[in-house]
């Protein structure tokens with residue numbers, strides 16, 4: 486069997502930090518010395534190369550241009566490697582993973598994002614384990630030699646998640662990510678157990694990358710007492726093309742006429758509004774289940790079903806960038822493009 490060849494891309498974040506012996510402050514680690522930092526890597530029959538972006542950033546500074554840089558770098562090396570591990574800050578990892586999942590069409594190799602809660606240079610770091618698991622998962626092959634996980638994933642604390650189903654849900658625990666509406670794809674215990682029926686199948690068409698995301702969108706999160714001025718300031722923002730409306734429960738919103746009128750006006754102006762639930766623990770929007778969501782459905786607000794906010798934001802940016810026709814955007818939003826919602 487040929488030795489799998491994996492490329493690690495370092496974008497920034499806690500995982501790449503080491504403590505300076507003299508000053509005690511954290512500084513970026515030189516990824517060329519990865520085998521010194523993680524000697525266990527050399528026991529694997531996996532060849533690892535590294536690439537570090539010139540200016541590593543905290544993931545709070547990530548934007549669609551950075552997603553495009555990551556996508557382009559992977560595309561540049563796509564044929565040379567069997568899989569990719571992206572080291573990334575945890576804070577916005579769910580957004581980047583979701584964005585990459587939409588940007589790559591017909592992906593047939595793994596792109597696994599990982600990071601850590603404690604820097605690599607700290608003795609109790611979770612980074613070493615996360616990185617080793619990610620490399621092993623990125624190198625995993627089926628019996629016929631094809632990659633086992635041909636999709637964008639997040640690997641954290643011994644679990645492999647679908648990238649566009651996963652969000653950061655804890656600021657301190659090592660177990661910092663959750664995929665509320667989709668099972669884990671693999672679990673690394675004594676051996677790695679794959680949940681094969683939930684892993685996407687590659688379609689063997691040539692991979693394509695689309696990076697022209699349109700970021701003219703907003704998130705409008707409802708709360709009791711929200712005022713007309715606040716809703717107006719979002720829905721009437723100049724250049725706005727889409728809104729992720731974070732509603733209560735299974736897609737419910739207040740029924741005040743001023744609120745419904747502002748939404749109706751926005752929809753009639755051609756702004757795409759997607760209803761997603763605020764419930765972090767999971768579940769789905771079910772428009773029309775209660776009277777409080779029926780009006781939203783009637784005016785042309787679309788259901789996000791069980792999509793999570795990170796995925797909804799990046800899917801909307803992707804569709805607005807790719808499609809000019811609003812009806813088509815609405816149709817595509819209601820389809821599972823990369824396994825991000827639980828309908829066909």
Ligand code: ASP
Nearest residue numbers: 498499543544574575576
């Ligand atoms: N603020 C850091 C980041 O997201 C935290 C981390 O790396 O986990 O880049």
